[in-house]
Amino acid sequence: QVQLQESGPGLVKPSETVSLNCSVSGDSISTYYWSWIRQPPGKGLEWIASIYYSGTTNYNPSLKSRVTISVDTSKNHFSLKLTSVTAADTALYYCARIRVPAVIWDAFDIWGQGTMVTVSS
Amino acid sequence: DIQMTQSPSSLSASVGDRVTITCRASQSITSYLNWYQQKVGKAPKLLIYAATSLQSGVPSRFSGSGSGTDFTLTITSLQPEDFATYYCQQSYSTPLTFGGGTRIEIK
Numbered sequence: 208q209v210q211l212q213e214s215g216p217g218l219v220k221p222s223e224t225v226s227l228n229c230s231v232s233g234d235s236i237s238t239y240y241w242s243w244i245r246q247p248p249g250k251g252l253e254w255i256a257s258i259y260y261s262g263t264t265n266y267n268p269s270l271k272s273r274v275t276i277s278v279d280t281s282k283n284h285f286s287l288k289l290t291s292v293t294a295a296d297t298a299l300y301y302c303a304r305i306r307v308p309a310v311i312w313d314a315f316d317i318w319g320q321g322t323m324v325t326v327s328s
Numbered sequence: 329d330i331q332m333t334q335s336p337s338s339l340s341a342s343v344g345d346r347v348t349i350t351c352r353a354s355q356s357i358t359s360y361l362n363w364y365q366q367k368v369g370k371a372p373k374l375l376i377y378a379a380t381s382l383q384s385g386v387p388s389r390f391s392g393s394g395s396g397t398d399f400t401l402t403i404t405s406l407q408p409e410d411f412a413t414y415y416c417q418q419s420y421s422t423p424l425t426f427g428g429g430t431r432i433e434i435k
Contacts (some may be wrong), residue, residue, distance in 0.1 A: 242424075251426055251427075251428050251429050252372065252417075252426040252429075254423055254424040254425065259426075268329075268423060269423070297411045301372075306374070306377060312419045312420065313360075313378075313417060314374050314377040314383075314417070315362075315364075315372070315374060315417075317420050320370075
């Protein structure tokens with residue numbers, strides 16, 4: 208079955224850039240939209256961005272100036288880069304698949320286990 | 329942005345109870361409404377998509393209803409494994425947005 212696995216640095220200093228990776232196994236990345244969603248400790252869920260294998264992207268306007276999502280079909284993974292981080296970016300970052308092939312207007316049906324990013328000096 | 333408002337934010341219930349959670353959108357989202365269950369320390373799990381469709385493998389005691397701006401998630405006969413936090417999410421337009429969550433606690 209399809210599995211997603213996030214990876215990241217864990218601890219990042221304020222003003223730095225954090226890069227996260229999501230490896231997709233069990234299916235080709237070249238079918239669906241893939242997304243990043245985050246959850247601050249004890250709080251709710253926030254959609255960050257989504258990408259199609261072709262490179263088509265959608266960003267949350269609240270983060271768009273600091274976020275880049277990219278996909279590498281040869282490695283079957285996609286990535287997130289978040290610049291100029293602050294303590295407010297401390298969260299569990301999930302990668303997820305959107306359920307219907309080639310469609311962004313649908314539910315997140317498969318999620319990774321999440322990777323924690325802590326912003327602290 | 330479409331704002332999603334869930335109520336209540338938390339509730340206490342007993343095993344066997346019927347539980348209903350409400351989600352309201354700030355504008356019509358037709359049926360582009362999804363429900364998730366999140367247990368402590370785990371990723372969210374998709375329960376219901378397109379307002380009323382049960383995701384594969386999800387028990388039939390979960391059901392969704394509604395369209396437009398008002399939606400409900402109903403759990404008939406609450407089971408011990410159902411104590412968790414539930415989120416609604418609209419997929420009508422970007423930015424994709426979630427409700428604030430409803431935590432179901434054991435009475």
